[in-house]
Amino acid sequence: MTNNNPPKRVFPAAKVDAQAARHVPSSPQTESAAYKLAFQDNDFLLREDLRPVRFQLELLKTELLLDEANIASTFVFYGSARVPEPAKADELIEAARGDKAKAIAESLKAKSRYYDIARELAQMVSQYPLDDEGKRHFVVCSGGGPSFMEAANRGAIDMGKETIGLNIVLPHEQLPNPYVTPDLSFQFHYFALRKMHFLLRARAVAVFPGGFGTFDEMFELLTLIQTGKMRPMPILLFGREFWNKVVDFQALADEGVVSQHDLDLITWCESAEEAWSAVRAHYREGKHERG
Template identity: 80%
Template sequence: MADPKPPKRIFPEAKVDAVAAKHVPSSPQTESAAYKLAFQDTDFLLRDDLRPVRFQLELLKPELLLEEAKIASTFVFYGSARVPEPVKADELLASARTDWDRKVAERLKAKSHLYETARELARIASRQPHAEDGTRHFVVTSGGGPSFMEAANRGACDEGQETIGLNIVLPHEQLPNRFVTPELSFQFHYFALRKMHFLLRARAVAVFPGGFGTFDEMFELLTLIQTGKVRPLPILLYGREFWERVVDFEALAEEGVISRADLDLITWCETAEEGWQTVQRWYEREPK
């Protein structure tokens, strides 16, 4: 007779004990915070001493859920949360009352056409077929907020595809846009871990005009590639007029603080088709 198979585990799963803990009779001892299961004690988890644990949890949760969703690679979109889509840009300009507000509204309107560019690029990326094993590539990923982030998630939604949003807790209200797939909508406490998750699966990055946050994300990526910390990947820079007005890339090379070859880390793009063709050419020539 064959030996009986041993049980898979001899200890109960955490979720079993979590349920059992709810039915413990009340007493001064069981009502004490010390008696709570450590993983159910929010006050304990929020202690300063537990920061390393929170880091690990914030790293693991999106990683495990994205793996379970069979998302093998992503197409990341960076960009401002303040540039409106064209119709709203017109409304903003019409409502401007001061010279400064009018000037800002005009500059925002000048960039608003890129909303549709981001949306179309996301559409194209989302048309890529799934692999035979069900894994998905070039899944559109954004910060989950408004403006260019919304445009990216919206473009994927137009194609009936799932799309990722990596939101973050801010002092002011910051909610995911309505086009993010609910099961792939993540919220972060740590900026550093959020930026890491942007890049863990990235196979291409499109950068649209933005402020401090966009600068931070873009320059961190450029630094990681420049220093050999990550493999090069297509970085598409949209809105050349904006970027050359706010950053003098050529001057950085002329001043000797970056090499001229570092300028080749970015590819200037203006249309969605141009950006996607850049990505295709990149992976056609990449060694297998």
């Protein structure tokens, strides 16, 4: 007689022992931290010596959950957390006190038009169909915060699609924006692991006006492609007037510290349609092979 039942586990699952460990009788030995199962001992896991393990956990948790959600590739959005959506831009100006503060508020208002562009682009890319294996592509992914990140997640939700937020613990609390899909809302301790997850599945990156964080993420991506550590992908830079004011890209080439060809890694955009057309053209031309 054939037994079609799967074989029983030889050893109890960690989950089973973790549950059993909660019900051991109290004694001086069992009350000691040394007696805790290693994977249930938070103080142990937070030791400096365990940093490599925490690295692995932050890599694995997000990786496994995105795999389980059938997300094969992402469309990443970078940008400032400080630029208001257009409907709130005037409130920022009214609240400003002093000429300098008002000038800054006016500048932020001028950039607020890109909020709607980010939202529109996210709406477009979220409609990309499933592949033959049921995998999802160009899933909208942001840092999970406000402003352009919120606009990106919001655009995906507009279309009834799930969307990813990769948040990070900061000294001042930063909650995920309300448009991030709860089951795809991740929190990181290590910037390095968060940045890895931004790019592991990325097939295109949209970069909106931003500050140090946006610079960090954008220039790291440009460096990875420039040095051959990543295959080229569309890097869509929005707000040419802003970027050319704060970074003289051509001067870098003129000074010889990058090649003129390196500047071709950037695709300048001012509309969602322009950006999505550039992405589709890139992959039509067979530039999508991944290493």
